[in-house]
Amino acid sequence: MKPRFSRRFLIAGAMVVAALAAGTTGFTLIEKYPLLDAFYMTLTTITTVGYMEVHPLSAAGRVFNCFLILFGVTTIFVGFGAVTQTIIEMQLGDVINKRRMKRMIEKLKDHYIVCGFGRVGRGAAAELQSAGVPFLVVDRSPEKAESAIRSGMLAATADSTRDETLREAGIERAKGVVAALETDADNLYLVLSAKALNPNVRIAARASEEESVEKLQRVGANFVFTPYNVTGHRLALALMRPSVFEFLSLTTKSIGLDVAIEEVKVHEGSEFVSQSLRQMQLRRDIGVIVLAIRKPDGQMLFNPPAEAELEGNDTLIAMGDNDSLKRLEKMLHGERS
Secondary structure, eight states: OOHHHHHHHHHHHHHHHHHHHHHHHHHHHHSOOOHHHHHHHHHHHHTTOOOOOSSOOOHHHHHHHHHHHHHHHHHHHHHHHHHHHHHHHHHHHHHHHHHHHHHHHHTOOSOEEEEOOSHHHHHHHHHHHHHTOOEEEEESOHHHHHHHHHTTOOEEESOTTSHHHHHHTTGGGOSEEEEOOSSHHHHHHHHHHHHHHOTTOEEEEEOSSHHHHHHHHHTTOSEEEOHHHHHHHHHHHHHHOHHHHHHHHHHHSOSSSOOEEEEEEOOTTOTTTTOBHHHHTHHHHHOOEEEEEEOTTSOEEESOOTTOBOOTTOEEEEEEOHHHHHHHHHHHTTOOO
16 A cells, blocks of 8 residues: 555544544543543534433533534544545546556567566566666566566566467567466477467476477477576686686676677678678777677687677677667677767
């Protein structure tokens, strides 16, 4: 519940308690009523139930009761009115928020869909959020979806294994899908559905069991990761090759340095097509190191020589600071830096 609504409930409750306390005190002091009788008389008065007087009232008691009727009943009506208004606003707020969320989802394009907001899904969503790319979190649990929203993410509560959910999430316009559901069976079904709706979408899937890796790849997952194997590999790497591990950590997550590894595609109409890396002088001019070149047919050329020429639709795997990588992307899309 939002703090504004919580405060309104507290204020309404405090008003009712204050009216009950004032009436009970007044009848006790003026009419010498026992405490229970004073409370009962106050309750029947301010709720307008109107039972007969518990004991005959004196003139002073009647005057006090008149003021109690005026202020106590008003207080009750105002309190209940505030509670009713709060409930209506909460219901309308949910409807408005859902409509606003739906409009935002409908505007997504070239986005990523993170299916499942468990430990793996949270890590993937945090990385996408850090990269500043558009993405949507989908989870069956309202609590997990709400947690994603509180973290500043766009999220929806739905079953991502259903075709209807994937269509509403914009699967036809999506660039990639993270399959991080709880079970391998769910992830398998998700991959099948996503590929059927958008054969070109890239899918990275999580697998708990080794035998599920091949099945997920067979139905269309581009990348399949088993968290336990990945973690075990990094643990061993940290012990045997600490410098290599430190380098990989430096380039795959933020540790305070503005260094990253990015893939940049060479546009077919770029002026740098048919130029060699030596001619471009990327390291000297913009401070970017080309680690590899991925050819359109999937061939990967690691540590390319200076004489390597770029072709249209090549993908450069480059390392540098974020500003330099953005400049490189503009260059290869035909925009001179």
